[in-house]
Amino acid sequence: MNAGKQAPRRISENAISLALGVAALLWIPVSLVAQARSPQQTAGASQQSAASEQSSALPRPAPPGIKTAGEAFKNVAVLTDVPADQLIPSMRYITFALGVRCEYCHVEGHFDSDEKPTKKRARGMMKMMFAIDNTYFSGHRAVTCYTCHRGAAKAADMPVLADVISASSLSANNAAPPALSEAPGPANSPAVISATASPLPSVREILEKHIQALAGEAAINKIKTRVDQGTLDIPARHMHSAVEIYRKSADKILTIVHTPRGDSSQGYNGSIGWQTRGDEVEEVRGDDLMHLKDSAALNPGLNLQKNYARVELTSITKIHGHDAYCLTASRGAPATDQYYFDTQSGLLLRVSTQIDSPLGAIPQDTNYEDYRDVSGVNTPFVIRVARPDGESIYRWEQIQANVPIDDSRFDKPAEKPKEAPKEQSAPKH
Numbered sequence: 001m002n003a004g005k006q007a008p009r010r011i012s013e014n015a016i017s018l019a020l021g022v023a024a025l026l027w028i029p030v031s032l033v034a035q036a037r038s039p040q041q042t043a044g045a046s047q048q049s050a051a052s053e054q055s056s057a058l059p060r061p062a063p064p065g066i067k068t069a070g071e072a073f074k075n076v077a078v079l080t081d082v083p084a085d086q087l088i089p090s091m092r093y094i095t096f097a098l099g100v101r102c103e104y105c106h107v108e109g110h111f112d113s114d115e116k117p118t119k120k121r122a123r124g125m126m127k128m129m130f131a132i133d134n135t136y137f138s139g140h141r142a143v144t145c146y147t148c149h150r151g152a153a154k155a156a157d158m159p160v161l162a163d164v165i166s167a168s169s170l171s172a173n174n175a176a177p178p179a180l181s182e183a184p185g186p187a188n189s190p191a192v193i194s195a196t197a198s199p200l201p202s203v204r205e206i207l208e209k210h211i212q213a214l215a216g217e218a219a220i221n222k223i224k225t226r227v228d229q230g231t232l233d234i235p236a237r238h239m240h241s242a243v244e245i246y247r248k249s250a251d252k253i254l255t256i257v258h259t260p261r262g263d264s265s266q267g268y269n270g271s272i273g274w275q276t277r278g279d280e281v282e283e284v285r286g287d288d289l290m291h292l293k294d295s296a297a298l299n300p301g302l303n304l305q306k307n308y309a310r311v312e313l314t315s316i317t318k319i320h321g322h323d324a325y326c327l328t329a330s331r332g333a334p335a336t337d338q339y340y341f342d343t344q345s346g347l348l349l350r351v352s353t354q355i356d357s358p359l360g361a362i363p364q365d366t367n368y369e370d371y372r373d374v375s376g377v378n379t380p381f382v383i384r385v386a387r388p389d390g391e392s393i394y395r396w397e398q399i400q401a402n403v404p405i406d407d408s409r410f411d412k413p414a415e416k417p418k419e420a421p422k423e424q425s426a427p428k429h
């Protein structure tokens with residue numbers, strides 16, 4: 001038996017449901033998107049762009065040495081060459097683009113089965129989509145499942161009458177991502193800049209005002225660790241849990257969610273990202289790892305000009321009744337992140353970002369509310385993370401700064417033996 005690390009290891013059903021469950025639960029306030037996503041730090045992203053330089057056709061293959069979906073899964077025929085860790089994000093994307101659940105295409109517990117015609121249909125759709133993009137858009141992901149399906153399994157072939165009423169607003173938004181519940185994204189009709197009379201501040205002025213709004217650089221730098229304690233609500237899942245987040249020196253984070261079925265945790269120790277549910281431990285990779293690293297930042301929205309290749313003021317938008325400057329930040333890729341700063345207070349109100357996949361991107365808005373003083377620094381006590389399937393709401397009851405936290409708390413926990421019979425008396429080694 002080949003025990004070497006190179007042996008392709010198939011991903012078990014158990015691991016799939018683990019990854020999904022935890023991702024759903026802890027798809028954490030990417031919010032905290034202050035940390036750098038420099039090429040060295042984001043292995044996943046840089047691999048992607050390296051791969052995209054090699055090949056201009058979709059889907060972009062995994063770079064050499066990275067396990068592909070074809071190697072990791074049993075029955076993948078189209079997404080064969082994409083990195084294995086991008087398969088589940090692609091699946092999540094499909095569910096949002098078509099407004100369906102996994103079971104629409106999959107037999108529960110047998111993801112590899114091709115029993116459902118919808119799954120076979122979807123495979124053909126993927127091929128069609130890649131062919132359109134490769135043939136007519138020079139390998140640029142212009143047409144996605146959402147372009148035609150718009151959140152419905154049955155793509156319409158003629159205009160729906162009810163749409164006539166809102167036709168004017170729809171046509172302006174033809175390429176908009178699915179509307180986020182209770183949190184309209186950047187595509188939802190921001191005020192045009194020229195509509196404002198007063199002179200606009202520079203990006204630098206907006207960012208400087210944000211630092212002053214938090215408390216000023218000196219006070220911010222005094223905080224080395226933070227412990228946030230409160231609750232996490234996910235109304236769409238009828239979930240209400242106690243949650244704690246520990247952060248240290250802007251590159252370490254540990255989140256523990258106490259659910260009725262046991263604790264789930266997720267952490268990043270500065271080099272390895274991981275998540276657990278029950279006794280299972282898994283490493284976090286790809287875009288999820290990038291967002292996990294970002295979430296380690298103590299204050300989101302700092303160092304934008306350092307972390308992004310380009311930051312521009314693109315609009316002024318109303319967020320929860322406040323006028324906000326929208327700064328669009330990009331790293332050179334077509335995807336951009338939007339940071340919304342209150343024109344009056346200077347505080348960060350929202351970060352709009354996306355989780356990418358080979359089939360399309362899933363939008364995510366993180367809203368910051370109820371800023372209060374924590375050891376001299378203005379800190380949000382309510383964080384709402386909105387995705388197409390609903391909101392996750394973090395409400396902090398207590399936030400403590402500079403509590404000593406041992407570095408080892410952020411390390412990946414040792415894996416406990418899986419399904420070891422209870423009677424087993426002696427360990428194997």
Ligand code: HEC
Pocket residue numbers: 016020073074075076077078079080088091092094095098100101102103104105106111112118119120122123
């Ligand atoms: C619209 C149909 C559709 C939906 C909805 C869908 N999938 Fe898939 N899934 C597919 C297709 C098609 C493939 C095969 C892709 C290929 O051949 O490249 C696949 C493959 C998979 C595989 C690989 C299985 C194996 O071992 O070969 C997993 C795992 C999977 N999907 C999980 C999910 C999960 C989890 C969800 C819900 C979040 C989901 N899928 C939703 C169509 C779908």
Ligand code: HEC
Pocket residue numbers: 094098118119121122125126129143144145146147148149153154155156157359
């Ligand atoms: C260019 C437009 C277009 C794109 C892009 C597209 N679809 Fe479709 N899709 C359609 C149309 C149109 C139908 C309905 C065809 C019919 O009536 O037979 C359809 C039907 C389907 C069906 C069958 C639905 C049912 O219940 O019968 C599935 C599943 C599906 N698409 C999945 C996908 C997935 C997954 C993607 C992205 C990989 C995708 N489609 C991309 C246009 C598109």
